[in-house]
Amino acid sequence: MDDNVLVGVHTGDDAGVYRLAEDLALVQTVDFITPVVDDPFLFGQIAAANSLSDVYAMGGVPLTALNVVCFPACELAGGALGEVLAGGASKLREAGASLVGGHTIDNPELVYGLAVTGRVDPRRILTNGGARPGDRLVLTEPLGLGVVATALKAGLAAPEDERLLGEVMARLNRVAARWMQEHGATAATDVTGFGFAGHALAICRESRVDAVIDWGSVPLLPGARAALGSGLIPAGAYRNRDAYASRLTIASPDADSIGLLLCDPQTSGGLLVALPPERAEAYARRLRDEGLSYARVVGEVRSGAGRLAVR
Ligand code: CO
Ligand code: CO
Secondary structure, three states: OOOOEEEOOOOOOOOEEEEEEOOEEEEEEEEEEOOOOOOHHHHHHHHHHHHHHHHHHOOOEEEEEEEEEEEOOOOOOOOHHHHHHHHHHHHHHHHOOEEEEEEEEEOOOOEEEEEEEEEEOHHHOOOOOOOOOOOEEEEOOOEOHHHHHHHHHOOOOOHHHHHHHHHHHHOOOHHHHHHHHHOOOOEEEEOOOOHHHHHHHHHHHHHOEEEEEOHHHOOEOOOHHHHHHOOOOOHHHHHHHHHHHHHEEEOOOOHHHHHHHHHOOOOOOOEEEEEOHHHHHHHHHHHHHOOOOOOEEEEEEEEOOOOEEEO
C-alpha cells in the first residue's frame, strides 16, 4: 500500500489519513443517517455534526464537505429538504468548513450526511491505538442517546428529554477535540453505532490494553433510565451486546441494564479520549467550563489484551 496512507481501513478508526507533506495530512470520512428527529432543520444539524465528528475524533480540523442526500422527491415537497440542508450548512459554518458540492438521488427514504475532508499534522493524529496503561478515559457527552431517541419515536419521551437529546446530538465535538490535543491525549474515538462498549473495545484492541470503567462516573442523558425501563431499546444494543459478550465483564447486580446502556448505539455521540492520568481531570474540568456539562473521567487503562471491565 501507498506509504502515505497513515490510517487505512484495518484499525477500525474513525477516518482515513493521507500524508501530503511532513507536517500536513488529509483526514477523510463519510457518514450518513436516516432521520432521528422529526424537525428537518435539527435532523440536518445532527447529521452534519455526526459526519464532522470522525474528523474531530482523529485530532483533525474539517476543511470542506460534500452533501450526500437521498430523498423521496414526491413526499418531501414543501421545503423539508431545504430545511435539512440548511441545518447541515449551519453546522458547517460553526465548524469553519466549506460546502463544496454534493450529490442527490430520489429514494423512498430520506438519508442525509456529508463526506468531509479535514487536515491534521501527521505527528498529532489520534487513533484507537495510542492508549497506555495508567491513562485515564474521559467521555465528553452522555450515553443513552439511542434509547431516548427510540422513546421519542414511540411518543414516550418527555419534552425536556427530547430537547436535551437534540442539543447533545447536534453539538459538535469541536471543543472536545481542540482541548484533547492541549491536554496530551494518547488515543481518541467518537462514540457512535457500536455504543460506548464497542468503541472502548476498539481502543483496547488497537492499543493492546484493557480498560476498567467506573459505572458510577458514566454520564447518562436524563430520560435514558426511564426509556430503558419502558423496554424502548434499539435492536442494535442487543446486537452489540452479543458481539462484545466475550470481552465485556460487568460486576454489578444491575449488569443487564448497564450492559444495554453501554452497548446502546449512539448517533452523534461524544468523544472517548485517553489521556495521561495527571491531565485527565483537568481536561474534563475544562470541557465542563466550556459548556460540555456531562464530561467526566469514566475509567482507566490497564495492561491487558483487549478486554473491558465495568465495576
Ligand atoms: Co467514528
Ligand atoms: Co463514522
